[in-house]
Amino acid sequence: MLSSYAGQGRGLKVKLLRAIVLLLIIMPLALNTACSGNGIIEISEPEQRNFALVVKMLNDDYWNTVRMGAEAAAKEFNVKITFLAPEHEKDVQQQVEYTEQALKLGVDALILAASDYMALGQVVDQASYYNIPVISIDSEVGSTKVQSYIGTNSYQMGRTAGQELVKLMNGRGKVGVMSFIQGAHNAEQREEGLMDLFSRYDGIEVAEKAYCYSDPDLAYELTLRMLAKHPDLEGIVALNSISSLGVARAVKDADAGRAIRVVTIDSTPELMGYLQDEVIGAAVVQNPFAMGYLGVKYAADALQGSDIPERVETDVKVIGLNNMFWPENQKLLFPFVK
Amino acid sequence: MKWRQVRSIQFIIVASFTLITVIVMLFVSFVVYDKFANTAEQNAVLNNQQIIDQVKFNLESYVSGIGAFFEIIDDRLNRSGGLPVKELQEQLDTIRMTRDDVVSMAIFTIDGQLIQSIPSQMQRRNTSLTEQSWFTAAVQAPEQLSYSPPHIQNLFEGAYKWVVSLSKGMTYHRSGIGEKGILLIDVNFKTIDDLCQRVTLGGKGYVYLIDSMGNLVYHPQQQLIYNGLKYENVEQVLKYTYGSYIDRSGGVERLITVKTVNPLGWKVVGVSYMDELVTTQQEIGGFLFWLLAAVLGFVLIVSFVLSARISHPIKRLERTMRLVEKGVFSVHMEMSGAEEVKQLTSRFNLMVARIHQLMDQIIVEQETKRKNELDILQAQIHPHFLYNTLNSVVRLAGSGRTDDVVTMISSLSKFFRISLSKGQHIISVQEELEHVKHYLIIQNIRFKHQFSYEIEAEERILNSRTLKLILQPIVENAIQHGIEGSADEGCIRISAREVDGKLLFKVSDNGAGIPPPRLEAIQAGRVESRQGSGVGLRNVKERLQLYYGLAYGLEIESQPDVGTAVTMWLPLEREDES
Structure with a gap:
């Protein structure tokens, strides 16, 4: 009787043990799958x-x-x-x-x-x-x-450019303006700022205003024509990078005997070359x-x-030969091309 | 959940197993997580340091390569007879072409005059080269190769390029006279970029390079920083020669690893984002969470099975006990489950069997006792009635009414013969009706024909079985209480019929009836018979129910001055059936 009881008890234990061993085998498998699923979390790239x-x-x-x-x-x-x-x-x-x-x-x-x-x-x-x-x-x-x-701030930029030219010309002389497109908002604003500033100086006379339609060749032609038309022209302001380029090229090629003060806008590498060569007197640069x-x-x-802010006005800097190679200006003026 | 369930063995086992597991696992998880997190962080720091070290070594070998290149050029120039020489120019330009990182080479006098440039280029105006750092460094320490910070090369016509300038004092020969000069080699960032760009530190991390003054040499977002759109906290980096620290400026925790490139004094800086390291920690956390969940699930299953194994036999025992409680003693439990439960089951089985046995014994004893009582009751009828009847017979004989005496004596004889019935309790309906008929004959003579009677029975039930002596006590009551007190001539009707498969006896009289309060008392069984015989309605009812069960019995209907009717229900048992 006793032995039969013990036998049954052992049977029960064996059953239980078997169940536990089975679970112990299954559990890590389940864990593995759970974790491998967990490990390779595919961060679905948000649609570009x-x-x-x-x-x-x-x-x-x-x-x-x-x-x-x-x-x-x-x-x-x-x-x-x-x-x-x-x-x-x-x-x-x-x-x-x-x-x-x-x-x-x-x-x-x-x-x-x-x-x-x-x-x-x-x-x-x-x-x-x-x-x-x-x-x-x-x-x-x-x-x-x-x-x-x-x-x-285009108006302010026009004023700054005008101010630089006035400085270079010691407050007197005939000037020409090379704008780019009639109708472009920033062109109008720059002109307005420029004219407002010139009107404050009695010595400054605006001889001519030309539009080059952001064509460097046209700007070049117009500048040469302007210089020929006004032999006493002493200063030119160019209101964007393309017109600046045309003006700088024209002034460089023009009669070397004439001292033309040029103020330009923007800082393309070519313009910087003219600035270093003193063809351009000062450049008003944006970012x-x-x-x-x-x-x-x-x-x-x-x-x-x-x-987001409704309006962000990026800085304007006046660059001349004296400061164009200052370390902080180098960083701004010359793109870091690798 | 009911309190009973909360206190159940199964619940207690499952709950305590779970609780213990959760506590242990949480503790282990905490310790493991802490350890892993620390290790992960240390590994990340170590890993970053190794990566940055690699970059540092690559840069050092690049720089020493450039230095060697510089020495070669220097050597060539020293050995040449005089400058400028066209062949040498071509030779050097060919050497320059082999390296795509060398932008230009040039020799200057110590006054800043250009002697020769390779490739041959037009010099720009306004270079102010004597103020540039590479020039001053070479003038101050002519024996040492110096490296400039990144700057724009503005010496020659053509595109402005960002370069690092290598410069050193040298001696050149012009018209046979040795003169002091400066050799300049400008190097672009191509190789440096390649070396730094190749390295990744996690998803967001990056490597950048600064010179000893904190000027950026390489940065993945160099242009953004130059334009002031981004900011890199290099001031703190400059304090370190090598090592790692956590930078919290900018609201994000970043691991900064610094190494210094010799001999330039440039610093390679690795930036990794802590939240990416934390991601690894989150992964560990996630793993531990799943482990905890899995172990918990496992423990729940095991403890559930285990507790079910323990509690199930006990519950079975309880259910069986409830059956016993309801009176089912025929149960027998199978022996299974744990040793203790088996013992309990065996004891229980023994106990139930013993109770069952005892109960059977009691039932038998009780029945015997009751039957004995019944026999005594039946036996009580006769002496009293015999006494009365014999008195009547004496009286009739005394007044010479011989016919009545004969009738009476013969009826009495038949009455007793049926009464005795060889000691049987069950007789046929016909015999029972005959028995009551003889009783009525005797009583009718005794009461000087004060009442009439009718006995009717359905032919087919005459052979049915009935308990004997059930009609006579009812009729006795009817005569005593109904007819005796009544002024009118009484009439007693006895009928036997089959109704709904049952046997129905009905005894009715037109006597005085029973007053309602007394009827109620009789029906409730609270009335003792006035006569000492004790044989009355109660006796009949008890006997019927004792024999046939509670479904059968006796009903009384009575209305004062109208009469009384007693009905008795018995099972219909044919003679041949029993």
Whole structure:
């Protein structure tokens, strides 16, 4: 009797042991699968957003720097940049078409440097149908749909350029103005600032105002014509990088006997060369890299739903021969191309 | 959950197993997590240091390579007869072409005059080269190769390039006279970038390079920093020659690893984000969580099975006990489960069997006792009745009514014959009816024909079985209480019928009836018979129920001055059946 009881007890224990051993075998297996599933957490890459960057002009140092800034931000915020620009800045219609095309493509944000304040305004209004953020850089555009403007205070920039020329000319003499496009908001603003400043100096006389439509060759021609027409012309202000380039080339090639004071805007490498060679007396420089970078950054922020500033005015610096190679200016003026 | 369930063995076992496991596992997890987290952090620090070390070694070998290159050029120039020499220019340019990191080479007088440039380039105006750091360094320490911070090379026409300048004093020969000069080699960032870019520190981490003054040599976001859009906290790095520290500026914890590149004094800085290291810790945490969950699940299953094994036999025992409680003594439990439970089961089985046996014994004893009582009751009827009847017979004989005497005596004889029935309790309905008929004949003579009677029965039930002497006490009551006190001529009706498969006897009279309070008392069984015989309704009812069960019995209906009817229900048992 006793032995049979013990036998049954042993049977029970064996059963239990078997169950435990089985569980011990199964458990690590289950754990393994659970953990291997856990280990390879596939961070599903959020779908890469596509931003359109529409600028005024293709193959231009200034806009290339803007593009570099935009691409630095694109890398940081994991977005793709579709870069669109007409061959020539004066080709406003082409820019309008590119902008429309970008909207139809279904980009997630539009970053625009408008060649024409009014013409691009209508296109930007369309962007509200697509419900995407629009960031305007460099030049403002006539639309209430723009969420943020990043650029220079153009009026102030015009004043600064004028101030530098007045300084170089010791407050007297005939000056010429090389603007770029009639209708571009920043061109008008720069002119306004420039003229307002000149009007304060009785000694300064504006001999001529020309529009080069951001064509360096036209600017070159116009400058030579201007110099020929006004033999007593002593100073020229160029209001953007392209016109500056044309003016600098023309002044360099013109009669070496004449001392023409030139004040330019922007800091492309070629302009810096003219500055070092003293063809250009002073350059008022903006920060195109920051414009491109911030344009993309704010567009990304806007899509994230965070608040972005309505207006960011990037700094303006006056660069002359004396300070162009200061370490901090080197960093600003010369893109770090690897 | 009910309290009863909370206190159950199963619950207690499962709960305590779980609690113990959770406590132990939490403790172990905490210790393991702490240990792992620390190790992970140490590993990360070590790993970063090794990576940065590698970058440092690569940079050092690159720098020493550039230094060697510089020495070769220097040597060539020293050995040449005089400068500028066209062949030498071509030779050196060919050497330069083999390296895509060398932008340009140039020899200057110590006044800053260009003697020769390789490749041959136009010098720009306004270079102010004598103020540039590479020039001053070479003038101050002509014997030592010096490295400039990154700067824009503005000496020659063409594109402005970011370069690092290597410079050293040298002696060159011009028209046979040895003169002091400065050799400059400008190097671009191509190789340095390649060396630094190749390195990754986690997903977000990066490596950058600064010179001994804190100027950025390489940074993945160099242009952003140059434009003031980003900021790198290099001031703190400058305090370190080598080592690691945690940087909390900018709100993010970053692990900074610093190594110094010799002989330049440049610093390789590795930046890793702590939250990525923490990710590893989170992984450990996740693993421990799943481990805890799995162990907990395992323990729950084991403890559930275990406790079920313990508590199940006990529950079974309880259920069986409840059955016994309800009176089912035929249960027998199988012996299974743990040793203790088996013992308990065996004891229980023994106990139930014993109780069952005792109960059976009691039932038998009780029945015997009751039957004995019944026999005594039945036996009580006769002496009293016999006495009365014989008195009547004496009286009849005395008054010479011989016919009545004969009738009476013969009825009495038949009455007793059926009464005795060879000691049987069960007789046929016919016999019972005959028995009561003879009783009525005797009583009718005794009461001088004060009442009439009718007996009717369905033919088919005459052979049915019935308990004997159940009609006579009812009829006796009817005569005593119904007819005797009544002024009118009484009438007693007796019928036997089959109704709904049962046997129905009915005795009714038209006598005085029973007053309602007394009827109630009789029905409740609270009335003792006034006569000493004790044979009355109660007796009949008890006997019927004793024999046939509680489904059968006796009912009384009575209305004062109308009469009384007594009905008795018995099972219908045919003679041949029993």
